[in-house]
Amino acid sequence: MILAETPPLSSHIAGWLAGLVGTEPNWLFAAIGALVVSAAILLLVVTPVGLGGVYLERKLAGRMQNRRGPNRVGPYGLLQSLADGVKLLAKEDILQRGADSPLFRFAPYLVFMAAFAGFVVLPFAPGVVAADLDVGLFYFLALIALETVGIVMAGWSSNNKWSLLGAMREVAQVVSYELPLGLAAMCPALAVGSLSLVAITDYQAGPIWKWLLWRDLYWAIAMVPAFLLFYTAGLAAAKRAPFDLPEAESELTAGFHTEYSGMRFGMFFLPEYAMMLSLSAVTSVLFLGGYHDPLGLSAPGGMFAGVWWWGLIWFFLKTTFLFLSQIVLRWTLPRIRIDQVMYLCYKVLLPIGMGSLLLTAALRLLG
Amino acid sequence: MTTIQGVKLDQGERAAPALPRDILTEELVFNMGPQHPSTHGVLRVVLRTDGEVVHDCQPLVGNLHRCCEKILENLTYVQGLPYVDRMDYLGALNMELGLVLAVEKAAAVEVPKRAQYLRVIMCEINRVISHLFAAGQFGLDMGAFTPFLYMFREREEALTLLNEVTGGRLLYHYIRYGGVTRDVTEGWLKRCIAWCDQVAAHMDEYNNLLTYNHIFLNRTCGVAIIDKDTALRYAATGPILRAAGVARDLRKDMPYSSYEDFDFKVPVGPFDKGVVGDSWNRHRQRLLEIEESLKIIRQAVAKLPAGEVSNAKISRGWKAPEGEAYVASEAPRGEISCYFVSDGGKAPYRARMRGPSFYNISLLGETSRGLLIGDLIALMGSIDITLGECDR
Amino acid sequence: MMALRNWARAVWMGLKTTWVGLTITVPYIFRRPYTLQYPEEVPEIPPTERGLHVFEIDKCIACDQCSKICPVDCITIEAEGKGKTARIRTFEIDYSKCLFCALCCEPCPTECIHMGPQFDLVGYTRDEVIIDYADRENPRVFSGEEKIPFEIVSFSRK
Ligand code: SF4
Numbered sequence: 001m002i003l004a005e006t007p008p009l010s011s012h013i014a015g016w017l018a019g020l021v022g023t024e025p026n027w028l029f030a031a032i033g034a035l036v037v038s039a040a041i042l043l044l045v046v047t048p049v050g051l052g053g054v055y056l057e058r059k060l061a062g063r064m065q066n067r068r069g070p071n072r073v074g075p076y077g078l079l080q081s082l083a084d085g086v087k088l089l090a091k092e093d094i095l096q097r098g099a100d101s102p103l104f105r106f107a108p109y110l111v112f113m114a115a116f117a118g119f120v121v122l123p124f125a126p127g128v129v130a131a132d133l134d135v136g137l138f139y140f141l142a143l144i145a146l147e148t149v150g151i152v153m154a155g156w157s158s159n160n161k162w163s164l165l166g167a168m169r170e171v172a173q174v175v176s177y178e179l180p181l182g183l184a185a186m187c188p189a190l191a192v193g194s195l196s197l198v199a200i201t202d203y204q205a206g207p208i209w210k211w212l213l214w215r216d217l218y219w220a221i222a223m224v225p226a227f228l229l230f231y232t233a234g235l236a237a238a239k240r241a242p243f244d245l246p247e248a249e250s251e252l253t254a255g256f257h258t259e260y261s262g263m264r265f266g267m268f269f270l271p272e273y274a275m276m277l278s279l280s281a282v283t284s285v286l287f288l289g290g291y292h293d294p295l296g297l298s299a300p301g302g303m304f305a306g307v308w309w310w311g312l313i314w315f316f317l318k319t320t321f322l323f324l325s326q327i328v329l330r331w332t333l334p335r336i337r338i339d340q341v342m343y344l345c346y347k348v349l350l351p352i353g354m355g356s357l358l359l360t361a362a363l364r365l366l367g
Numbered sequence: 368m369t370t371i372q373g374v375k376l377d378q379g380e381r382a383a384p385a386l387p388r389d390i391l392t393e394e395l396v397f398n399m400g401p402q403h404p405s406t407h408g409v410l411r412v413v414l415r416t417d418g419e420v421v422h423d424c425q426p427l428v429g430n431l432h433r434c435c436e437k438i439l440e441n442l443t444y445v446q447g448l449p450y451v452d453r454m455d456y457l458g459a460l461n462m463e464l465g466l467v468l469a470v471e472k473a474a475a476v477e478v479p480k481r482a483q484y485l486r487v488i489m490c491e492i493n494r495v496i497s498h499l500f501a502a503g504q505f506g507l508d509m510g511a512f513t514p515f516l517y518m519f520r521e522r523e524e525a526l527t528l529l530n531e532v533t534g535g536r537l538l539y540h541y542i543r544y545g546g547v548t549r550d551v552t553e554g555w556l557k558r559c560i561a562w563c564d565q566v567a568a569h570m571d572e573y574n575n576l577l578t579y580n581h582i583f584l585n586r587t588c589g590v591a592i593i594d595k596d597t598a599l600r601y602a603a604t605g606p607i608l609r610a611a612g613v614a615r616d617l618r619k620d621m622p623y624s625s626y627e628d629f630d631f632k633v634p635v636g637p638f639d640k641g642v643v644g645d646s647w648n649r650h651r652q653r654l655l656e657i658e659e660s661l662k663i664i665r666q667a668v669a670k671l672p673a674g675e676v677s678n679a680k681i682s683r684g685w686k687a688p689e690g691e692a693y694v695a696s697e698a699p700r701g702e703i704s705c706y707f708v709s710d711g712g713k714a715p716y717r718a719r720m721r722g723p724s725f726y727n728i729s730l731l732g733e734t735s736r737g738l739l740i741g742d743l744i745a746l747m748g749s750i751d752i753t754l755g756e757c758d759r
Numbered sequence: 760m761m762a763l764r765n766w767a768r769a770v771w772m773g774l775k776t777t778w779v780g781l782t783i784t785v786p787y788i789f790r791r792p793y794t795l796q797y798p799e800e801v802p803e804i805p806p807t808e809r810g811l812h813v814f815e816i817d818k819c820i821a822c823d824q825c826s827k828i829c830p831v832d833c834i835t836i837e838a839e840g841k842g843k844t845a846r847i848r849t850f851e852i853d854y855s856k857c858l859f860c861a862l863c864c865e866p867c868p869t870e871c872i873h874m875g876p877q878f879d880l881v882g883y884t885r886d887e888v889i890i891d892y893a894d895r896e897n898p899r900v901f902s903g904e905e906k907i908p909f910e911i912v913s914f915s916r917k
């Protein structure tokens with residue numbers, strides 16, 4: 001969100017660095033400046049978001065189960081995730097015998113990168129978007145697939161059969177949920193006529209009935225199924241229960257990350273929450289109007305048109321709601337079996353996806 | 368629709384498709400346990416699988432072997448009892464009862480009626496919490512964490528109740544030769560009934576959240592069927608046998624400790640979903656048995672006769688007269704029976720315990736063939752073993 | 760047609776079962792948690808609890824009955840003299856072995872060893888869980904006149 005205004009910031013840093021050395025700013029300093037800025041963003045914005053997600057999940061799970069959840073570290077246990085992070089950092093980093101060392105070490109980074117890179121295209125508020133790509137939605141879906149590569153790498157290189165099985169399941173799951181996910185994402189894209197997340201958001205400007213989910217009410221017949229589809233497939237993409245098969249702890253001990261310890265494990269752990277968050281955000285952008293409020297105050301000509309903090313609040317509210325719903329679902333439902341995941345994706349979700357895509361196309365043609 | 372072991376499945380598709388000849392497939396050998404989360408203790412299972420499909424599976428038991436029977440032969444009668452608790456630590460009172468009944472039969476010891484009723488009450492409470500644990504654990508294996516903790520809430524209350532009378536929360540050392548250690552108070556009986564109401568009130572919650580959850584049904588219905596034949600061939604007992612359609616409950620068939628005084632049903636599978644002897648039926652069986660046990664507790668509390676709780680003739684240095692006896696009784700996991708021989712000495716000459724888990728776990732090999740790994744977990748969870756009693 | 764009906768039913772059941780599950784779990788978020796905050800909130804321990812032993816040292820006559828009946832031989836007694844004049848030098852209970860069975864309390868002729876309400880004992884080494892009850896500094900050791908500050912239930916079965 002700072003990135004939109006950051007090119008000057010990174011060039012400031014570049015200029016300052018060049019001044020230190022006493023030369024003109026050149027491409028090297030520009031690159032260093034950009035690196036520093038993105039590292040700072042990762043450290044200051046994204047990681048707290050992930051840690052907050054972990055905290056929320058544990059607290060909510062606790063309350064759902066008649067427990068208290070974390071409440072020891074800091075007020076209301078707020079610093080628990082931080083303490084866990086420190087613990088993970090201090091732990092020994094184990095590389096077991098027989099592991100494929102380069103792959104084993106690289107896999108967590110790939111997963112981490114893929115999960116966090118998705119934040120780049122999210123329109124947090126009017127004008128606050130790191131990169132308004134024309135193919136933002138496509139880019140986001142591609143990143144989800146990239147994460148899989150990291151997971152397969154981790155499973156393969158661990159030299160552990162349970163990890164291998166976890167990786168196998170991940171692949172089986174990916175090939176099944178990618179299709180319905182893509183189809184569901186295509187419905188709003190088709191309705192708007194753009195793959196840019198900003199364009200999709202702004203198409204939904206106005207009061208609540210302008211949201212794509214029930215735009216002018218009659219769109220609901222195509223969009224409600226698409227929304228449910230995207231949400232369900234999104235659960236599978238974020239590897240959340242009931243689709244947490246790649247790590248199914250009661251079946252595969254810990255699935256693909258069985259052998260990881262310390263911060264490398266953290267690198268798998270945090271992206272899960274980042275993924276949930278970015279998926280929730282994209283869901284809210286596609287169907288729930290993104291940063292637009294339900295009263296239409298942020299529509300062009302409205303009271304808060306183009307006000308970034310107003311948009312940010314609504315974006316945050318919608319995303320958090322979806323995020324919380326994912327958590328609540330996880331602690332309510334049992335896990336699905338791997339063949340049932342495929343059954344569900346191919347035989348249930350895919351037809352729904354095709355149906356709603358057809359309906360969307362028809363609605364667009366008609367009006 | 369596929370058939371497995373001659374039984375048609377109507378829930379979920381699962382066929383392992385025949386692979387073309389030129390695809391090389393290799394069998395994987397998995398070592399599941401002793402540190403696997405779903406082996407419920409220190410069970411080691413060696414699996415041969417083709418990807419996710421289990422070809423063969425062999426449970427290797429004995430990691431928790433403590434020579435329990437030999438220890439019994441080396442200690443005096445009184446000293447041996449706390450050890451029996453440690454066999455099936457989830458149904459400790461039923462274990463105690465198993466040994467005590469055999470010794471009492473061999474020595475022809477009179478047990479006061481009140482003590483018998485108290486034994487029934489305590490053992491049934493123990494059965495309820497053991498079944499709650501098993502059902503919750505099964506949910507946990509299926510990925511449903513929340514019902515497990517809801518069940519633990521009721522279990523916790525029961526442990527408090529038991530603690531008040533027996534002094535222990537897990538290992539009770541309550542049932543002694545000739546009676547029990549301590550009497551109960553009126554207040555305790557009231558709270559006991561209140562607890563029964565509480566469990567009964569939460570039964571719907573468990574059922575709606577777990578038992579009749581559609582995902583759970585899909586995971587367990589028609590999965591890992593142990594039919595009547597197989598169960599009988601492997602001498603399986605307890606909920607497994609009853610869910611397979613055999614109405615065998617020793618509390619009804621060979622009443623001991625005044626069980627004949629109580630009116631209760633023996634639930635027998637199949638129930639309203641799934642096929643007879645599948646994982647879901649075993650789970651449902653336990654929940655239904657909880658309801659029957661609650662009935663027994665209520666009756667026993669209502670009818671509790673006055674009198675002594677212990678036979679005064681049994682003293683600390685008591686020696687059983689020469690003789691032998693075999694008594695079988697119904698523990699939560701199945702038939703616990705004890706063959707006991709005394710040569711008149713201060714320790715038993717032989718005390719052989721037959722624990723149900725050992726026999727039930729041996730079903731794993733035959734039943735698991737052709738299952739997916741996720742189903743194998745369902746099978747193991749629904750068999751519900753305690754390794755302490757399996758390995759002894 | 761049949762297949763389509765089954766399909767629609769599966770979709771419907773999936774949605775319904777999720778809804779039913781949520782109606783059970785979500786209200787719990789707003790209820791009071793059941794758990795106790797252990798070190799601050801101590802659970803109520805009934806007097807019958809078979810916790811760490813409580814020992815009345817002046818009553819003990821060093822008769823060795825308790826250590827004889829102990830199934831795991833975890834009581835070690837050393838004393839000068841016997842009977843009323845006995846002076847206990849060591850009375851060690853090894854809690855790494857103890858079964859908490861309360862058998863040691865049963866034969867004691869003077870009823871001087873009891874099971875107390877304390878249930879937590881931790882140590883970094885195995886030696887730390889061997890407790891000497893001849894040590895009068897031990898909070899679970901009481902002299903003859905001292906009143907034990909909690910209810911003691913007799914396990915005696917003489
Ligand atoms: S409680 Fe049992 S095991 Fe412990 S010291 Fe007393 S007799 Fe020995």
Ligand code: SF4
Pocket residue numbers: 818819820821822823824825826836866867868869870871872
């Ligand atoms: S039995 Fe009682 S009196 Fe005898 S040694 Fe033990 S504690 Fe002392």
